[in-house]
Amino acid sequence: MAIATVYHIPVCPFSQRLEILLALKGRRAEVDFQVVDITRSRADWLLQKSRGTTALPILEIAGGRILKESLVILQYLEDVFPQPAVAQRDPWRRAVEGMLTRMEGPFTTQGYTFVMNQDPARREALRADMLQHYARLNDFLLEHAGAGPFLFEQFGWAETVFTPLFMRFWFLDYYEAFELPGEERYARVRAWREACLAHPGAQQVSKEQIVKLYYDYAKGAGNGALLPGRARSSFVFEPHWRERPWPPRDKYRHSATDRELGL
Amino acid sequence: MAIATVYHIPVCPFSQRLEILLALKGRRAEVDFQVVDITRSRADWLLQKSRGTTALPILEIAGGRILKESLVILQYLEDVFPQPAVAQRDPWRRAVEGMLTRMEGPFTTQGYTFVMNQDPARREALRADMLQHYARLNDFLLEHAGAGPFLFEQFGWAETVFTPLFMRFWFLDYYEAFELPGEERYARVRAWREACLAHPGAQQVSKEQIVKLYYDYAKGAGNGALLPGRARSSFVFEPHWRERPWPPRDKYRHSATDRELGL
Numbered sequence: 001m002a003i004a005t006v007y008h009i010p011v012c013p014f015s016q017r018l019e020i021l022l023a024l025k026g027r028r029a030e031v032d033f034q035v036v037d038i039t040r041s042r043a044d045w046l047l048q049k050s051r052g053t054t055a056l057p058i059l060e061i062a063g064g065r066i067l068k069e070s071l072v073i074l075q076y077l078e079d080v081f082p083q084p085a086v087a088q089r090d091p092w093r094r095a096v097e098g099m100l101t102r103m104e105g106p107f108t109t110q111g112y113t114f115v116m117n118q119d120p121a122r123r124e125a126l127r128a129d130m131l132q133h134y135a136r137l138n139d140f141l142l143e144h145a146g147a148g149p150f151l152f153e154q155f156g157w158a159e160t161v162f163t164p165l166f167m168r169f170w171f172l173d174y175y176e177a178f179e180l181p182g183e184e185r186y187a188r189v190r191a192w193r194e195a196c197l198a199h200p201g202a203q204q205v206s207k208e209q210i211v212k213l214y215y216d217y218a219k220g221a222g223n224g225a226l227l228p229g230r231a232r233s234s235f236v237f238e239p240h241w242r243e244r245p246w247p248p249r250d251k252y253r254h255s256a257t258d259r260e261l262g263l
Numbered sequence: 264m265a266i267a268t269v270y271h272i273p274v275c276p277f278s279q280r281l282e283i284l285l286a287l288k289g290r291r292a293e294v295d296f297q298v299v300d301i302t303r304s305r306a307d308w309l310l311q312k313s314r315g316t317t318a319l320p321i322l323e324i325a326g327g328r329i330l331k332e333s334l335v336i337l338q339y340l341e342d343v344f345p346q347p348a349v350a351q352r353d354p355w356r357r358a359v360e361g362m363l364t365r366m367e368g369p370f371t372t373q374g375y376t377f378v379m380n381q382d383p384a385r386r387e388a389l390r391a392d393m394l395q396h397y398a399r400l401n402d403f404l405l406e407h408a409g410a411g412p413f414l415f416e417q418f419g420w421a422e423t424v425f426t427p428l429f430m431r432f433w434f435l436d437y438y439e440a441f442e443l444p445g446e447e448r449y450a451r452v453r454a455w456r457e458a459c460l461a462h463p464g465a466q467q468v469s470k471e472q473i474v475k476l477y478y479d480y481a482k483g484a485g486n487g488a489l490l491p492g493r494a495r496s497s498f499v500f501e502p503h504w505r506e507r508p509w510p511p512r513d514k515y516r517h518s519a520t521d522r523e524l525g526l
Contacts, residue, residue, distance in 0.1 A: 051402070051406065061355070065355070067358050067362065068362055069361070069362055069365050071361075071365075072358050072361040072362050072365065073358070075357065075358065075361060076354050076355070076357070076358040076361075079354035079357065079358075080354050091339050091342035091343050092324070092328070092339070094338065094339070094342065095330050095335050095336070095338065095339040095342075098332070098334075098335040098338060099330065099331055099332055099335050102332050102334075102335065139314070143314065
């Protein structure tokens with residue numbers, strides 16, 4: 001019996017956080033996930049629930065009360081399902097994971113800016129900026145984390161927050177040939193990222209799914225917007241992404257048609 | 264006996280948060296506040312503590328361990344001094360104050376962008392954007408707050424977060440003649456702001472102090488940077504702000520000299 005409903009966009013990283021947290025707590029069945037098709041205009045009943053805002057996910061609990069913001073919802077779920085704890089309980093440890101969590105916003109913005117870039121002249125600078133973010137995470141882990149691979153003993157709050165982004169950034173591997181260099185200055189964050197990606201509680205999406213669905217982001221169109229010359233968004237539900245071919249990697253010199261994308 | 268040291272910039276709103284929280288808990292004496300002069304280059308010993316970053320406040324606890332980010336430090340202080348609670352303990356109420364707290368970042372950015380603007384042609388748009396932020400806060404309070412004036416029964420977490428900004432935005436009153444119109448759509452946020460400004464736990468700064476120290480911000484120079492033709496920043500410690508005249512209000516057509524500012 002579900003105690004709450006999440007309205008979310010398919011493969012949204014901010015919604016995957018909630019799924020991971022619930023998986024870690026063995027509570028996935030207690031929250032109902034309703035998928036919203038962002039390739040269509042937002043339904044009135046949903047706009048009414050959100051009082052006009054369009055950002056997702058939102059969480060609805062008994063009495064029609066609505067929570068917004070994935071980190072707020074995450075904390076709410078942590079509080080109503082306290083066992084097993086995913087967030088740290090000790091004040092110092094909690095503050096450490098809080099500091100790491102606050103690095104996620106700029107990291108996310110950087111990754112999305114990079115994938116959406118359409119100017120080949122900016123690629124190198126964006127790549128360097130992305131590496132800076134990884135270097136900062138590396139330094140943070142060196143300062144605060146144990147031997148590893150996670151921040152504390154187990155996959156916890158910070159991992160729940162970052163893992164969906166590490167997974168989305170598969171689009172940088174594919175469309176920007178971006179990879180973390182095998183240098184010492186990224187060694188700690190590389191180990192962290194790999195352990196996050198491999199964790200059994202975080203397998204809600206796959207690289208193939210991300211690469212196929214985010215093709216339009218790689219061409220500069222976010223949130224289900226339609227690209228010129230295209231009739232369908234890469235975020236449509238049908239045909240299923242498994243039935244579509246892998247998109248062309250070259251985002252700068254080629255614009256794939258609906259047909260090429262299997263849409 | 265202090266259990267921790269805060270290194271902070273005078274009249275920094277993010278540091279005032281910590282002072283307010285400690286005042287509400289009757290624990291102000293247990294944290295030592297060390298003022299950092301931002302008009303001079305940052306001392307090496309402090310850069311070592313912060314591992315190279317310059318954002319303040321930072322909190323140092325036993326063993327030289329450092330916390331950064333005002334909201335992280337605020338939560339740490341809430342956790343180590345749990346009584347009386349300033350943050351809500353009920354999951355739903357905590358989430359509600361979490362949502363309101365997340366509105367602070369864009370609100371702050373808007374206010375600082377407005378005060379630092381030097382282009383008279385942008386004034387009206389910036390004023391309209393600022394009003395939008397107040398309207399959003401108003402709507403939030405109408406949805407979630409009780410009869411008032413605070414979000415919950417007492418001045419709490421959200422008030423601790425926002426009050427220092429309401430106080431900094433006295434610089435908008437003075438340099439931009441900005442005021443909240445006496446319209447119904449701002450009535451709830453106006454009542455909230457007034458109650459926040461008047462609270463006895465939040466009187467660490469005064470309007471005169473803010474207006475005098477932030478003169479350089481109104482001329483576009485942040486963080487103790489020096490304006491052209493000036494030898495001293497409005498953030499210098501001497502002469503004391505009480506001994507200086509009120510700065511000229513007209514930031515767009517006049518640039519005050521050190522002498523006019525009593526520096």
